Amino acid sequence: MSTIRTLEELKAKRQEILDRKAARNGKTIINVSLATCSIAAGGKAALEAMQDEVAQNGLTGVEFMQSGCMTYCYAEPTVEITLPGKAPVVFGGVDEAKARELVTEYVMKGEPVEGIIPVNYERVVL
């Protein structure tokens, strides 16, 4: 990794990262909450089930990522899915069956799946 010595270099780095992320446009992003709480609730099992379902169906336009606590302890494990060109949607209570259903119904067909957690916050974006 090259070091960042100035604000300009930081901004250039940021642009490079944003460009890299923009290249993912057109892909479905599946973001699985993997904090202590979510892992304890079965987040890793949900991730593995979804990865397996994606592989079984030969989907190529899906990218997985992990994040920290999504704050919904009452609904863990939680998964955020962003379909291409759509707003991110967070699903709660994602056990293995729900995880597979999310892939086959929501990701593949865009069909609504139960367990959507409404966005009830405003988030400061710097």
Add this chain to the structure above:
Amino acid sequence: MPATTTEKKQLRIATRNCGFIDPESIDDYIALRGYEALAKALTMTPAEVVELIKASGLRGRGGGGFPTGVKWGIALANAADQKYIVCNADEGDPGAFMDRAVLEGDPHSVVEAMAIGGYAIGATQGTVYIRAEYPLAIKRLKKAIDDARAYGLLGKNVFGSGFDFDIELKYGAGAFVCGEETALIRSMEGKRGEPVTKPPFPAQSGYWEKPTIVNNVETFANVPAIVLKGADWFSGIGTATTKGTKVFALAGKIVNVGLIEVPMGITLREVIFEIGGGCPDGKKFKAVQTGGPSGGALSYKDLDVAIDYESLIARKSMMGSGGMVVMDEDDCMVSVAKFFLDFTMDETCGKCTPCRIGSKRLYEMLDKITKGKGTHADLDRLKSLSVIIKDTALCGLGQTMPNPILSTMDTFADEYEAHIRDKKCPAHVCTALLTYTIDPAKCTGCTLCTKVCPVECISGTKKQPHTIDATRCIKCGACYDKCKFDSIIKQ
């Protein structure tokens, strides 16, 4: 899925990135303008950074609410060959997990903020004091520090400014008192984690007797946002005395258990009902303990209080670090006070008498009351001993330990009264005060209860009303749970 308001009651500043970025990717953080706040701060003078934080009105989120900028200013003004900045990640209140969530979800925001704070006070060394029970937070924090180093965002000559800064981790062994800043510093020095008297404050003489700033995880997480968005933006949120937001951990009898971040000044009603979804199973909300073992119970009478540091203290509670334990009609407030005293009795470091022995005496009196053996004289003693401990204990742990008692005695005087005068626990929690009887009008004589009673104290003829021998009943409640005809009366 429980119903949640879709109205946007929450505002996420400290948790702005939690759940949105990969905490193990520095690039994810940089994509959201990560480390730009540090770059900007390094173009300012340290005094300007201190002034900015002062003007923002940011106050410590670790519980005390001391103005962060003022604290930084003291350390800046104290000339020394070395100064230190410490992140307090020893989160130990029962029911609190805000700091863990921030460290696991967005560790770079804390790393960046510590560097900004280090620059502002003139420290080249930062330490995160983190409890060893947080292995995932430790792993992600370590990776964040390593990645920041690899990018040159920590280390020598950060952003070519001539400022050197690095961060190390130190681990706490899970003693609650080590979250107290002077005990924390002693523990960092490899000594027993015991508090010492203040002053001198750590900002004057702390780690190895050098000026040391100790700030909470959440306090730090706000800093990059303030630097980039400005003091006016931050001070525009909140109440007259308390700016910005607070992260709370909702736990206990609440539908939407979880973390929330809300603007200061929000009412308890909004938090409990609109965001939290109220108590499960349609039970009646009774109280919420804020400030953990140092705080007090806010009751249904306080629902319209606008939450800030001062309003909570005025109601004999405190903000604390953000734990909110919700209680419903089935909770006994004397038992709740006893629960917290049990905790502090275990966690007292034993250095000073009022706390070491006082906690035990307070606990014993509460225990006596819950067993129906309390007297009005005990109530008076409970109050006077509480006040003495508050006035004489050395550190915050002892000084705040009586708060759960004083606040519940104040707000729920009737419950204490019922335990003492009527020998009854209105919430039917205190086992010693319970009686189980069978309502002969309802009992069908099905004999089910006789089969589950572990001490075989229920008798009767089949198809005739049964009776419980109260002298032998151990109040296990098995019959109550089993009876299909609601014939068993719990009182």
